[in-house]
Each structure stands twice: as structure tokens, then as C-alpha cells.
Amino acid sequence: xxxxxxAAGETIxxxxxxARLHAGGMAALWEVTHPDHPGLPMLMKVPxxAAGEDxxxxxxxxxxxxxxxxxxxxxVPRVVAAAGFERQPYxxxxxxxxxxxxxxxxxxxLGAEEVAAIGARVAEALDSLHRQDVVHLDVKPSNILFxxxxxxxxxxxxxxxxxxxxxxxLPDLMQEEFRLPYGSAPYMAPEQAMGxxxxxxxDLFALGAVLYQLATGLLPFGDPQGLRAVRRRLWRDxxxxxxxxxxxxxxxxxxxxxxxxxxxxxxxxxxxxxxxxLRHPDQVALTERAGRRRRDGWLAALRRRFDTxxxxxxxxxxxxxxxxRAAPIVAVAVDLAEESAAMAEALRAGLGPIxxxxxxxxxxxxxxxxxxxxxxxxxxxxxxRNRHVQRLVALKHWAAPLGxxxxxxxxxxxxxxxxxxxxxxxxxxxxxDHIVLGARAESLRRRLLGSVSGQVAAHxxxxxxxxxxxxxxxxxxxxxxxx
Amino acid sequence: xxxxxxxxIHANREALAACLEHAARQGARRxxxxxxxxxxxxxxxxxxxAVQTRVAQGEAIALLGNHDEAAVSPRGPxxxxxxxAAAIAWTRGRLDPGARAFLASLPLVAEDGERLYVHADASAxxxxxxxxxxxxxxxxxxxTAARIIVCGHVHVPALYGLTAAHKLIAHRPAPxxxxxxxRPRRWLATLGAVGQPRDGDPRACYGLxxxxxxxxxxxRVPYDxxxxxxxxxxxxxxxxxxxxxxxxx
Numbered sequence: 167x168x169x170x171x172x173a174a175g176e177t178i179x180x181x182x183x184x185a186r187l188h189a190g191g192m193a194a195l196w197e198v199t200h201p202d203h204p205g206l207p208m209l210m211k212v213p214x215x216a217a218g219e220d221x222x223x224x225x226x227x228x229x230x231x232x233x234x235x236x237x238x239x240x241x242v243p244r245v246v247a248a249a250g251f252e253r254q255p256y257x258x259x260x261x262x263x264x265x266x267x268x269x270x271x272x273x274x275x276l277g278a279e280e281v282a283a284i285g286a287r288v289a290e291a292l293d294s295l296h297r298q299d300v301v302h303l304d305v306k307p308s309n310i311l312f313x314x315x316x317x318x319x320x321x322x323x324x325x326x327x328x329x330x331x332x333x334x335x336l337p338d339l340m341q342e343e344f345r346l347p348y349g350s351a352p353y354m355a356p357e358q359a360m361g362x363x364x365x366x367x368x369d370l371f372a373l374g375a376v377l378y379q380l381a382t383g384l385l386p387f388g389d390p391q392g393l394r395a396v397r398r399r400l401w402r403d404x405x406x407x408x409x410x411x412x413x414x415x416x417x418x419x420x421x422x423x424x425x426x427x428x429x430x431x432x433x434x435x436x437x438x439x440x441x442x443x444l445r446h447p448d449q450v451a452l453t454e455r456a457g458r459r460r461r462d463g464w465l466a467a468l469r470r471r472f473d474t475x476x477x478x479x480x481x482x483x484x485x486x487x488x489x490x491r492a493a494p495i496v497a498v499a500v501d502l503a504e505e506s507a508a509m510a511e512a513l514r515a516g517l518g519p520i521x522x523x524x525x526x527x528x529x530x531x532x533x534x535x536x537x538x539x540x541x542x543x544x545x546x547x548x549x550x551r552n553r554h555v556q557r558l559v560a561l562k563h564w565a566a567p568l569g570x571x572x573x574x575x576x577x578x579x580x581x582x583x584x585x586x587x588x589x590x591x592x593x594x595x596x597x598x599d600h601i602v603l604g605a606r607a608e609s610l611r612r613r614l615l616g617s618v619s620g621q622v623a624a625h626x627x628x629x630x631x632x633x634x635x636x637x638x639x640x641x642x643x644x645x646x647x648x649x
Numbered sequence: 650x651x652x653x654x655x656x657x658i659h660a661n662r663e664a665l666a667a668c669l670e671h672a673a674r675q676g677a678r679r680x681x682x683x684x685x686x687x688x689x690x691x692x693x694x695x696x697x698x699a700v701q702t703r704v705a706q707g708e709a710i711a712l713l714g715n716h717d718e719a720a721v722s723p724r725g726p727x728x729x730x731x732x733x734a735a736a737i738a739w740t741r742g743r744l745d746p747g748a749r750a751f752l753a754s755l756p757l758v759a760e761d762g763e764r765l766y767v768h769a770d771a772s773a774x775x776x777x778x779x780x781x782x783x784x785x786x787x788x789x790x791x792x793t794a795a796r797i798i799v800c801g802h803v804h805v806p807a808l809y810g811l812t813a814a815h816k817l818i819a820h821r822p823a824p825x826x827x828x829x830x831x832r833p834r835r836w837l838a839t840l841g842a843v844g845q846p847r848d849g850d851p852r853a854c855y856g857l858x859x860x861x862x863x864x865x866x867x868x869r870v871p872y873d874x875x876x877x878x879x880x881x882x883x884x885x886x887x888x889x890x891x892x893x894x895x896x897x898x
Contacts, residue, residue, distance in 0.1 A: 221814055232829050252832040336828055337810055337820035 172196070172212060178254055179247065181210060192223040192329060198258060200246075207261040208246055215255075222348060225339050226329030227255060232336055233328045234259070237298055240313060240322040241291035262324055263314060267307035267376070274383035275411055278418045281380045282444045285421075287312070287323040288373055289441035293597055295325065296366040296437055299334040303358060305372035306350045307379070332363045351396050352385045356428050357480040359396045365480075367430035370440055374425020374433075381418060382410040386426060400428055400477065401470035406458040416456035417447045423455040429478035435493030435526035438597035442495060442528070442576075445596065451573030493526025494599035499589055499622075500533050501604060502560045508635040509604045510564055516602050516633040521570060529575045531565050532592060533557045534585040554579050586621035594627050601626055605634040653677035654840055654856035656768070656801025658700075659716065660690030660740065661844030661894070664853040665699060667872035668843050675857055675868070681759070683801040683840065684714025684768030686752070688733060689890050690844055691880035693720070693740045697748040704751075713755035714768040714802070715777040720744060721753045732887040739886060764858075765795035769802040771837075779803050783817040786837045797836050799856065804842035806854060806867040811835040824850070824869040827859065838865055844877075845890075851897030 172194075176183045184197035187209070198210040213227035228250075234257065235245045243259040267284070270276070276284075288310055295302055302309075302325055315321030330348050332338055340348065340363060349358050355371035362368070378386040386404035390396050407414045407422055421443050427433045434440040443450050461467075470477060498517050500510075521527050535550075535557060557579045565575060582588030593601055605619045623630040653672035658665050672680070682700050687693040703709035719726040719737045721744070726734040744752070757774040758767045765771060770778040770785065772792030780786055780800055786809035789798055808820040808828060822828055830836045841854025848854075852869040859865070878891035 225812075228831055228834075232831065250832050335823045335826045337808060337818055339810070339812070339818060341818050 178210070178256060179249065181208070181247070181256075181258055183210065192226055197261070200258075203246060206246070207263070208258055209243075209261040211257045211259070213255055222329075224251070226348075227257075228339055229331060230328040231255070231257060232339075233300055233331050233333050236333070236336075237295065237300060237328075239294045239298075241294040241324055243324060243326055262311045262326075264312060266326075267310040267312075270380070271307055274380060275414075276380045278381065278413070278415050278447075281377055281418060282421075282447060284323075284380065285373065285377045286441045286444035287321065288325075288376070289370075289437045289444060290597065291323040291325050292366075292369045292373065292437035293441060296369070300328070301332045301334075301364055301366050302328065302330075302369050303332055303363065303372075304330040304350055304353075305369050305376065306353045307376060310376070334364060338363060351391070352379075352387060352389050354396055355430070356397070356400045357430060359393060359400070360480050362480045365430055366437070367433045367435075370425050370433050370437060371427075371430075373437075373440070374422050377418075377422050377425065378404065378407055381414050381422065382407050384410060402467050403461050405461055409459060415447070416452055417443075417450040419458070420450055420452050420456035423458065430480075431478070438495055438599075439493060439526075439528060442530075442596055446576060446578075449576040449578075451571075453573075492524055493528070494520075494524060495530060495597060496520055496527055496600045496602060497530045497532055497589070497593055497596070497598045499585075499601065499603035499618075500531060500561060500564050501585075501606070501618075502533055502557060502564070506635070509633070512633045512635040513602065513604055514564075514567055516631055517568065520600065520602075521568065521574070527574070529565075529568070529570060530596065530598070531561045531575065531577045532589065533561050533579050534588050535579050535581045536585060537581050537583045550581075554581075586618045586625075589618070589622050590626050598628055600629045600631065602631045602633060605632050650679065650860045651675060651677045652679045652681060652858045652860060654681050654683060654766075654799055654838075654858060655843050656683035656840040656855075657685045657714070657804055657842035657844060658682070658687075658690075658696055659685055659842065659844035660687045660693040660696050661853075661877050662690075662692035662695045663873040663877045664844045664870075665696055667870045668853050668855045668868075669699070671868060671870045672855065672857065677857060678708070680709035681761075681766050681799070682709060682711040683766055683799065684712045684755070685716045685801065686711070686714065687720050687740050687744070688714075688716030689736050689881075689886075690877065691884045691886065692877075693743050694745070694748060696844075697744065697751060701748070701751045710759050710761070710766065711755055712759055712766055712768055713752070713757055716740075717752045717755060721749045732889055736886055736890060739884065760795065762860075763796040765793055765798045767798065767800050769800060771795075771798050771800065777802065780837065780839055781805070783809055783819050786819075787811070787817055790835055790837055795835075796833070797830055797838070799838045799840065799858075801840045801842070803839050804845060804847035805839065806841040806848065807839045808865075809837045811837075822865075822867040824852075825866055827862075827864040827866040830863045830865055832863060841867060841869075845894060846897045847893070849897050851895060 172183060174183050181198040181200050186194055186196050188195040193211050193213045196210045198208050214223045231248055231250060235248060246258040248257045249255055304327060309325060309327045311324045313320045313322045313324060353372040353375040355368035357365055358368045375386050387399045407419045425433055521529060558577055561577045580588045580592060601622060603619050619632045623632055655668060680703055686696050686700055700711050704711050720740045726737040767774050770780055771789035779802055780789055781803050790811050806822050808822055810818045840856045843853050843855055846854055850869060851874055852871050855868055857866045857868050874894050878894045881891040
């Protein structure tokens with residue numbers, strides 16, 4: 167195995183080493199350049215291999231070597247080249263400009279809106295990873311970076327360091343190597359401290375700990391040394407953020423404390439649903455968590471500590487049906503303006519089996535308020551507000567027969583000139599898994615304006631179900647329709 | 650270069666034909682048949698000829714399995730259950746002298762670069778022990794120097810990896826997912842069966858190894874199970890041998 171005595175100016179497989187940017191316990195990071203990649207800022211990660219080193223450095227590097235090149239999308243650094251342990255091991259990846267979230271920790275707390283905006287971006291990155299069968303298992307400020315934002319685009323969170331990550335379909339090299347559940351003590355989920363790897367909601371717990379820190383300036387469980395101290399979080403709940411920072415709004419406390427639930431089943435079912443809550447504070451269903459003013463009493467904590475029945479049983483997630491598929495976000499577009507009773511009924515009937523079969527599914531009811539391109543904003547203002555409220559009321563009325571509890575259903579009125587584009591943009595931004603919408607009735611309008619459902623079906627980033635009441639169904643007199 | 654690894658064909662013509670066609674489409678240039686060409690199934694003659702032809706053309710390696718040995722050895726089936734023994738007795742009458750000679754000529758192991766192929770336990774290839782858990786995998790890995798051992802015999806896909814600290818990890822491969830066999834770690838792969846899967850998935854299974862990338866995938870190929878099962882019944886072989894093809898167990 168090659169040594170690790172590298173120096174600036176040296177060349178490995180065409181990559182010339184520049185400055186050494188970081189020398190950690192597990193690996194060193196070098197700035198590198200390559201004639202085939204002019205202008206691309208790159209990093210080379212080289213694991214520490216000297217005799218007597220922690221074997222975790224080797225295994226962690228091997229895991230990253232397996233997992234990172236298999237990931238795609240804006241939420242991971244792009245891999246340029248990689249080499250394993252047969253020679254000098256390294257991983258060359260794109261170097262992101264700007265510091266990690268760690269840099270923000272010197273000026274805490276942050277305002278609720280900023281905490282939510284950061285949290286939503288990280289949750290979206292986690293959603294992308296989880297959909298690619300990977301759990302990060304080391305979410306913490308120093309592993310969170312951001313792409314530069316320009317003209318309202320970009321700004322995505324990028325997760326780095328996959329040395330502790332778990333891939334559902336690849337061998338888990340950590341599995342036997344260490345009985346210790348490796349992770350970062352302040353942020354580690356309780357089930358991770360008990361040796362469970364492969365639970366995507368462990369990442370939501372860690373993100374919850376990060377959000378707690380951003381919102382209060384304190385770590386929810388301190389910085390425990392050693393595994394026994396980490397396991398304390400199995401029975402000892404953190405101080406509610408609002409106790410530390412009264413300015414923290416109830417909805418943010420609700421979200422943070424839900425992330426920090428000991429039992430993964432009580433957290434948000436998916437990262438996408440967490441992102442959704444962080445993007446729509448006004449739609450967060452507030453529970454007892456939102457109003458919590460103190461920690462549980464010692465008696466309750468002691469009972470959790472010593473009554474094993476009071477503890478959640480952590481199970482290895484059975485991977486076959488991923489949580490993402492079991493808890494989709496379903497958007498239903500309700501066109502209140504021209505909805506016939508038959509269409510309203512057909513839409514609910516189309517939605518019913520989905521929400522009944524998937525208890526983790528949540529429904530976003532959407533109505534698009536078409537903006538008049540020519541009208542002046544000022545004149546429309548007051549009338550527009552009224553229409554907005556009316557549409558929300560009508561949406562809730564439409565959804566009432568579904569009987570979904572608060573927390574599983576939200577209501578949104580979008581204002582847009584082009585309804586199809588608005589729906590597609592909404593589905594993209596909110597990680598919607600499934601759009602249900604009606605086919606507009608055959609009409610002069612449809613012929614002039616084209617089919618919204620046809621456009622959405624063709625261009626949406628997810629499954630689209632177009633609902634159409636059967637012509638002449640049960641004497642309802644539904645007009646013939648086509649997508 | 651891609652190598653198709655096919656074990657436990659068990660005289661299942663439909664399954665073998667489907668896998669060979671699939672492997673060709675995947676760009677497999679070399680074939681390795683890891684034993685048990687015959688036994689259980691109703692097409693021993695066709696299967697042996699298909700393998701023999703490819704070996705003669707220099708595009709394949711073939712190894713001996715316990716059923717192949719039983720079908721040609723004067724001792725007959727030794728230590729086999731009643732159904733397997735009945736199928737061997739039936740098979741013996743269906744092999745022509747050329748096929749018998751070919752089976753009798755097959756080696757127990759073959760080495761190819763850093764890889765070692767064997768039907769069962771590499772530490773004692775002729776004893777036909779199952780490699781069904783991490784301890785058995787360790788026995789095989791410790792008995793040889795090959796970086797990668799590929800075997801069959803258990804009819805269930807699995808991957809075992811030996812770490813630098815001498816610990817073994819076990820992995821259940823997902824169909825069609827390429828798994829990196831990282832260097833310098835050592836690995837033992839048990840293939841699923843082409844002709845008689847027993848992991849609950851009735852589709853034929855074979856291994857696809859990408860040598861340059863050091864990646865292996867366990868491919869699953871749907872085939873005409875109904876025809877293969879019907880031939881077993883028509884041949885008067887034990888009913889369970891037909892039924893288990895349909896269940897994949």
C-alpha cells in the first residue's frame with residue numbers, strides 16, 4: 167500500500183497537487199489541477215494510511231469510493247476521478263466555492279426564516295440522497311455546503327463526506343468492522359447510537375439537531391464524549407427551543423422537536439415532507455410539541471430510561487419498499503372555476519385509494535388563480551386578496567369529504583398566468599411524487615388555450631394521473647372531456 | 650471485459666437459453682459454467698451439448714459439479730436425497746457417450762488471473778460442501794490465495810467480503826445492481842442458480858463480472874418456467890422438481 171507522504175507540486179495520474187487545504191484524522195484534502203479539466207476547481211481527498219491509523223479511515227474511504235461516484239444531481243460534489251487501494255488511493259471531486267455551514271456557527275442564533283430556508287435546502291438534498299438509496303449518517307454543519315445562487319436559481323445544499331454513509335444495495339463495509347456506531351456525537355440519531363445503519367430518518371434527526379443549533383445557538387444534547395453519553399438522548403429530551411429563544415416561532419419548534427423524536431416513526435416520514443413543512447410554515451400542523459415549555463420531568467425520563475417497554479424498538483428498515491414510496495407527496499389540482507359536481511367527485515375518487523393505501527402520504531390541494539396579464543396590479547390588489555381567500559375556503563370545502571387529518575393535507579392557491587407551468591414548477595420545487603388533476607371539459611376555452619392536463623402529463627417531473635368522469639356516468643350529465 | 654458466470658443449470662434448457670441470450674446482449678465475451686450442468690431437469694443432452702460446443706470454441710470454461718459427477722461416475726449418486734437420486738438415474742440413460750466423456754473430463758477448479766472458480770467449497774472442492782454462511786465463506790477464502798472466489802451449489806445469491814482486519818461481511822445482492830469488489834479486499838460470490846433458483850425468485854440467475862471495473866452483478870432473467878416444468882412432469886421425474894421451478898424454492 168502506498169504511503170501518504172505527498173507534497174505540493176507532486177503529480178498523481180495527471181493531477182498536480184496544489185495547497186493542502188485540510189489534514190484531518192481520516193483524510194487530507196488537496197487542491198489539484200489537471201490539464202484535461204481547465205478552469206474546474208477540484209479537490210483531491212487522500213485517506214490516511216500510516217501504520218497504526220484508525221482502520222475507520224480505510225473503511226470510510228472505501229465506502230465513499232463506492233457510494234459517491236454512484237450519486238448524481240446537484241446535491242453531491244461531482245466526482246472527477248477515483249483510485250482504490252491497489253495504488254495510491256484518492257478521490258478527485260469538484261471543489262465548491264464558499265465555506266460550509268460551520269462558518270455560520272460563530273454568529274448564532276439565526277432568525278426563524280433563515281433557519282427554515284437553510285433547513286429546507288438541506289432536507290431537499292437529503293431527499294435526493296434517500297431516493298438514490300443512500301443514507302448519509304453524518305449530517306452536521308461542516309458537511310453541508312451550498313452551490314452559489316444566481317438570479318434566483320442555484321443555492322442547492324451539497325452534502326460532503328460519505329465515509330459513514332450506507333447504500334441500501336451495496337455491501338456495508340462498516341457492518342462488521344466496528345461495533346462502534348460511528349457518527350458525530352452532537353448530531354447522531356439514537357438508533358444510530360444503537361448500531362442501526364440504513365434508516366433514512368436518522369438523517370432527519372441529525373438535521374433537526376443542526377436546526378436546533380441554528381435557532382438557539384446551543385446543541386440539543388450538548389457534545390457528549392463516548393457512546394454511553396450519546397445514548398442518553400434515548401431517554402432524555404432536549405430543552406424546547408422556545409424556552410431558550412422565546413422568539414422561535416411555534417411552527418419551528420414543532421418541526422425541530424419532531425425531527426428529534428427518539429422513535430423514527432414519529433419523525434417526518436421523508437426528507438421531502440420535512441422540506442415541505444419548512445417551506446410552508448403557515449401549513450405546519452401544530453401539536454403538543456409546538457407549545458412545549460419545559461423538558462419532561464425526571465420521573466418520565468427515568469421511566470424511559472429503565473422501563474424497556476417504554477422505549478421504541480429500533481428495527482433495521484426493510485429496504486424493499488423505501489419510505490419515499492410509502493410516504494409520497496400527492497398534489498391534487500382542483501379547478502374550482504369550472505368544476506362540475508361529477509369532476510369534483512371523480513377527483514376525490516381518484517385520490518382516495520392513494521391516501522388510503524399509503525398512510526404516510528400527504529396531500530397538497532392546489533388551485534391556480536389565473537392572473538390577467540393585462541390588468542394593473544394596484545387595481546387588482548384588493549379584489550385579488552378576496553379571491554385568494556375564497557379559493558382557499560372552496561378548496562377546504564372540496565377536500566372535507568376526504569376526511570384527512572390536519573398534518574396530512576395542506577391548501578395552496580398559486581397565482582400564475584399559465585396554470586400548467588405553475589403546477590409543474592410547484593411539483594418540482596416541492597418534490598411532489600404524484601399529481602392528480604382533471605381533464606378539462608371539451609370546450610371553446612380548451613381549444614383556444616390547450617389542455618392543462620396534457621401539458622402537465624407531458625412535462626411534470628413525476629407521475630401524473632388525469633381524472634375524467636365517465637361520459638354519461640350515473641346521470642350526472644358530465645360533459646365529454648379529453649386530456 | 651465482461652464474463653458471464655453460470656452455475657447450477659440442472660438440465661434446464663429454457664433457463665440456460667434465456668441466460669445465454671441475455672448475457673450476449675450484456676456484452677459478455679467469456680462464459681464460465683460452474684458445474685451441475687445436469688440433474689433435476691429434463692434436458693441434460695441439450696444442455697451438455699450447448700456447454701460442450703462453447704468450450705470447444707474456446708469461449709468458455711466448464712467445471713464439474715456433484716450432479717455431473719454422479720451422472721457419470723460408476724458409483725452413481727452418493728449422499729443425495731431420493732428426488733435427486735431419481736433424477737440422476739433418469740439422466741444417466743439420456744447421456745450419449747460423448748456427453749458422458751465430456752462431463753467426466755471436467756475439472757473441479759479453474760483459476761483465471763485473480764479469480765478462482767469452483768462449484769462448491771474451495772477448501773475441499775470434491776467434498777461438495779455448501780458455502781451458505783460467512784464461516785463457510787471464510788474457510789474457502791483462507792484455503793486459497795485468489796482475490797475473488799466464485800462458486801455455486803447453494804442456488805442462492807450472496808457476497809462475502811474479507812476485510813483487512815480479517816472480518817467477514819455478508820451482503821445479499823439486489824438483482825441487476827453492480828457491486829464493486831474493491832481491491833485489495835478479497836471476496837467470495839455465490840451465484841444463484843440458472844436452472845433451479847431457491848431464493849424465492851423463480852427467474853434464472855447468473856453472474857456478470859466486469860473485470861476492468863472489478864464489479865459484479867447478479868442478473869435475473871425471466872424464462873419459460875411452464876415449459877421446463879411441463880417437460881419434467883412429462884419425463885416422469887418427481888413432481889416436486891417441477892413445482893419448485895414455479896415457486897423458485
